[in-house]
Amino acid sequence: MVAYPHLSSEQQQDLPKLIQVTALPVMYEDSTHQLWQCDTFQDQLILKICSSDQVDKSTFWQGMANLFDVNLPKQLGKIDQAYETVTTLSQLAIPEYISSGSSSPQTHAFILATKLPGAMVTNIEVDDDMVISLANHIGDLHQQEQKKWGRFYQADFDSQKWPLRLQDTLIALAENQSMIATELLDEVIELAANCTVDNFVPIMPDLRWDQFLQQNGSLSALVDLDAFVYGPRELELVLLEYLLDEQQANLFAEHYQKNHSLPDLTQVRKPYRLLLFMMNVLGEKNIDNWMQASTRF
Structure with a gap:
């Protein structure tokens, strides 16, 4: 057998x-x-x-454990x-x-x-229709708002704990990453204190195109759900700035805003970018390139 x-x-x-x-x-x-x-x-x-x-x-799952208790x-x-x-x-x-x-x-x-039919999406294959499908998918998930955050099956952190756990996670991850300048970390820790959130939604802190399938050029399925948590939608939108070029980001925003307003990412961008870098979500090793990447939203 x-x-x-x-x-x-x-x-x-x-x-x-x-x-x-x-x-x-x-x-x-x-x-x-x-x-x-x-x-x-x-x-x-x-x-x-x-x-x-x-x-x-x-380091990704270390960050998930420190921040979301996953x-x-x-x-x-x-x-x-x-x-x-x-x-x-x-x-x-x-x-x-x-x-x-x-x-x-x-x-x-x-x-x-x-096993679902389809082929894994690669960055080079991404076209306008896929970006629209991604915007609709994320927009649908972001409608599921709640006041608690954390593990998907048991989100029990109060909103007041978000900036505190964010600060603690940034400090913990930086301990083993010598390329993070003390000045940058201190600045981000101070900014993180003001990363307040009222409502939390389903997000994927490891969102990448290769977690989706396509059939005949159309985005058809999401197959990797391991990292879903309830967290701030701003964190997922900051990550999306690395996945979309300017034209794609404008198209994403157009369709996302059919059901949502786009939040102002100015105050949260730097803390969330450093968090995602230290969690190694996309494999970037150059901290300057990562922090200075183009803003999209």
């Missing part, structure tokens, strides 16, 4: 019966998951096995709530959730979901 890789007998006892399993290439050197395509008698599924060691080494291996067992909510809110296709489990001394954390 074909078994699911790295899952205990108890973890896989109620999962669909397998025909074959194929390991998929690791996309990035610091990837926190090993992916497997699992062919069953009903569907093709994608199994993601989470490496606790890789998560511990990841411990990925310990909390994957509750990721079904993200799949359910995003499926309800977004116009894009979302994989059907099958099962997941958190890590323990004896077991690996994992997610099992259906």
Whole structure:
């Protein structure tokens, strides 16, 4: 009998019966998951096995733990709530959730979901229609406002804690990053004290084009939901300034503003940019290039 890789007998006892399993290439050197395509008698599924060691080494997940209290291996067992909510809110296709489990001394954390048709989006393929679809997707998610923030399945931080935890996270991440000038860090810590937020929405602090699929040139699906949290929409918009060129940003803004006003990012841009840099969200290593990047919104 074909078994699911790295899952205990108890973890896989109620999962669909397998025909074959194929390991998929690791996309990035610091990837926190090993992916497997699992062919069953009903569907093709994608199994993601989470490496606790890789998560511990990841500055991104260190930032997620410090700021949002997210411990990925310990909390994957509750990721079904993200799949359910995003499926309800977004116009894009979302994989059907099958099962997941958190890590323990004896077991690996994992997610099992259906494989959707389409090809991973690359930056060079992004056109106007994809930008409009992204604006509609994010606009739909940003309509889901609430007063608490933090982990997607249990957002229980009050708004007053946002600037405090933001400051603490910036300080903690900077301890191991010698390229961050003391003057810059001090300035950003002071600015972070004024990063007040009234309402929080579903955001992806690791938003990238390669987390989406396209079919026939149209943005069709979002397939990576691991990092969803409730946070300030301004943080996601600051990240989007790195993903969109000027023309794309103008098009995004036009469609996003059909349901939302664009917030003023002037006071939050520098703290959020430094946070995203130290979390290594897009792999940039030059702090000057990152902080001086063009503003879009």
